[in-house]
Amino acid sequence: MSAASIKEVARHAGVSLGTVSNVLNRPNRVAPATRQRVLDAIAELGYVRNDSARQLRAGHSRTIAIVVLDVANPFFTDVVRGAEQVVEEAGAMLVVCNSGEDRARERRHLELLEEQRVRGVLITPVGHGGQPDLERLHNRGIPVVLVDRESGRASCCSVAVDDVLGGRLAMEHLLERGHRHVAYLGGPFTIPQVADRHAGAAAALAAHGDTSELRVAPTDTLTVSAGRRAAAELVALPAAQRPTAVFCANDLIALGVLQELTTRGLRVPDDVAIVGYDDIEFAGAAAVPLSSVRQPREQLGRTAAQLLLEEAEAGATHRHRHVVFQPELVVRHSSDQARR
Numbered sequence: 001m002s003a004a005s006i007k008e009v010a011r012h013a014g015v016s017l018g019t020v021s022n023v024l025n026r027p028n029r030v031a032p033a034t035r036q037r038v039l040d041a042i043a044e045l046g047y048v049r050n051d052s053a054r055q056l057r058a059g060h061s062r063t064i065a066i067v068v069l070d071v072a073n074p075f076f077t078d079v080v081r082g083a084e085q086v087v088e089e090a091g092a093m094l095v096v097c098n099s100g101e102d103r104a105r106e107r108r109h110l111e112l113l114e115e116q117r118v119r120g121v122l123i124t125p126v127g128h129g130g131q132p133d134l135e136r137l138h139n140r141g142i143p144v145v146l147v148d149r150e151s152g153r154a155s156c157c158s159v160a161v162d163d164v165l166g167g168r169l170a171m172e173h174l175l176e177r178g179h180r181h182v183a184y185l186g187g188p189f190t191i192p193q194v195a196d197r198h199a200g201a202a203a204a205l206a207a208h209g210d211t212s213e214l215r216v217a218p219t220d221t222l223t224v225s226a227g228r229r230a231a232a233e234l235v236a237l238p239a240a241q242r243p244t245a246v247f248c249a250n251d252l253i254a255l256g257v258l259q260e261l262t263t264r265g266l267r268v269p270d271d272v273a274i275v276g277y278d279d280i281e282f283a284g285a286a287a288v289p290l291s292s293v294r295q296p297r298e299q300l301g302r303t304a305a306q307l308l309l310e311e312a313e314a315g316a317t318h319r320h321r322h323v324v325f326q327p328e329l330v331v332r333h334s335s336d337q338a339r340r
Helices: 008-015 017-023 033-045 051-058 072-090 103-116 132-140 165-175 192-208 222-236 251-263 283-286 297-317
Strands: 063-068 094-100 120-123 144-147 157-161 179-187 213-218 247-248 272-280 292-296 320-326 328-330
Touching: 008 017, 008 033, 051 165, 051 292, 063 072, 063 103, 063 297, 072 094, 072 251, 072 297, 094 103, 103 132, 103 272, 120 297, 144 297, 157 222, 157 297, 165 192, 165 213, 165 247, 165 292, 179 192, 179 222, 179 251, 192 213, 213 222, 222 247, 222 251, 247 251, 251 272, 251 283, 272 328, 283 328
Parallel strands: 063 094, 063 120, 120 144, 144 157, 157 320, 179 213, 179 247, 247 272, 272 292
Antiparallel strands: 292 328
């Protein structure tokens, strides 16, 4: 059975199409008795307005999209939750797209979103790419805000965390606990956050001014399974070469490292200390609570959504802003013991 049309509603209520339109969009212009007759007809016929057509006529949508690197990562779940709060308060809807760290998939999402004429796009781009696609959206009047990524572009707002500082905080903590052989686990390094966190750790090590070593153990993804594989490779090293601590590019890798070390009978932090990054909820709830560099995840999402809505309302008069939050180190049992 096909849905009732607005013409059928008008015929059933004995009014003009304009009167039905006024009831739907400007009800105060219609006499109460007539308005009720139209509403009764809508209920009897099961009419549902075509909001997509109405939005196309108005020239903009009430849909905002967020494109994330990995929808399975709890970090992005929290970012989306923060953005959703702001978007829903504005009477709009948030659609979540997962690029899966795949540049081609990201491009397809952006093309479809452009075709749908969404009101704006929040995005954590894959690597350093995507610039032509984002510029095209901007040129079409679709605001873009970068999330968890600093922007060197004047044509869009951004919200980010100082990941270089975060890497430095983690490494300084491990050095203070007496660790001199530390491994950095994360990858791929084409993800700017991974590279920045490593840069901060390396800078802290250089500033320490001794013979401490930072071993880099690249991973292909930022997942629990990647952490387990990396930990297995480190454990296989001769005891003299094995790091006494690992700093992980995110908490999922850190959880994988914890699982693998525990499976192999190594103690955390006695044999190997661990520091993660993001401070997702599972970090503190792990069998050995994980130390982690905390990011304001929901605040990232809220701020990004606010910037996007501001730009959507202001149009050409909008002035782009770049907001950078400061991370903080949360020390838990996985690294709170001094190296003997």
